[in-house]
Amino acid sequence: MYIDTHVQLNFADYDSDRAMVIGNAKKAGVRQFVVPGVDHNSSRTAVLLARQHEGVVFAAVGFHPYEAPHNPDVSYIETLLKDEENKKYIVAVGECGLDYHEYKGEIAAGRKDVQQRLFEDQLTLARTYDKPVIIHCRDAFEDMFSVIARLPQPPRGVLHCFSGGLQDLRLAQELGLYMGVDGNVTYSKQLMTIVPHIPLSMLLLETDAPYLTPVPHRGDRNEPKYIPLIADHIAKLRNIPVADIMKATTENARALFSI
Ligand SMILES: [Zn+2]
DSSP, X not given: OEEESSOOTTSGGGTTTHHHHHHHHHHTTEEEEEEOOSSHHHHHHHHHHHHHTTTTEEEEEOOOGGGGGGOOOTHXXXXXXXXXXXXXXXXXXXXXXXXXXXXXXXXXXXOHHHHHHHHHXXXXXXXXXXXXXXXXXXXXXXXXXXXXHTSSSOOOEEEETOOOOHHHHHHHHHHTOEEEEOGGGGTOHHHHHHGGGSOGGGEEEOOOTTSSOOTTSTXXXXXXXXXXXXHHHHHHHHTSOHHHHHHHHHHHHHHHHTO
């Protein structure tokens, strides 16, 4: 079986057919799902979905860097984490991190210092509540590593949708972070060269659905049922049996998220 470790089943994209999307993924061998929050509402709905699909959907709660300019109330994440009733449904804090991607000459997620504070606050929460973190890092690896270096000890976690270079991979490995690989590995030349260097013991599979639909379905809404396409592609790149990818990534997901 496979686990999709990053899928936005909490987004409105699935409001009309969520149960069918989960059913079709299960038929494809994808049996468990980690659903991250990106803001107040999606964190809340991630927990609700985990309650509705106990043992199948697991929630993460957090604020994406895109929320940074809106001054989000991080104490809400703590409220969710604190609730004893939520304990078995919330497996991580996130997604959180840094996004310095520029749009029309400006960083879309706003001021770097504000993003860093929001990220750091959530790393602290993860530590307090002994949860791993799901880290979103885009065009910001240097500062991401600096924020982590300021912590008393590195977090347990995953660099979701890993987009770094070989040097970033080496640093992440030293910190013991996992690397999440998505459907863009089926069409990004850069990823095809990096992904074979990720040790199997640090590899996680994720779709980031509804985004990043893999070949040959590009242009359609992404779904967790496409995880096997990502696994197949990685197996071909590494020239190993796909069963090895399945076994390693499922074990890694279980170890990181305690599921
Ligand atoms: Zn992300």
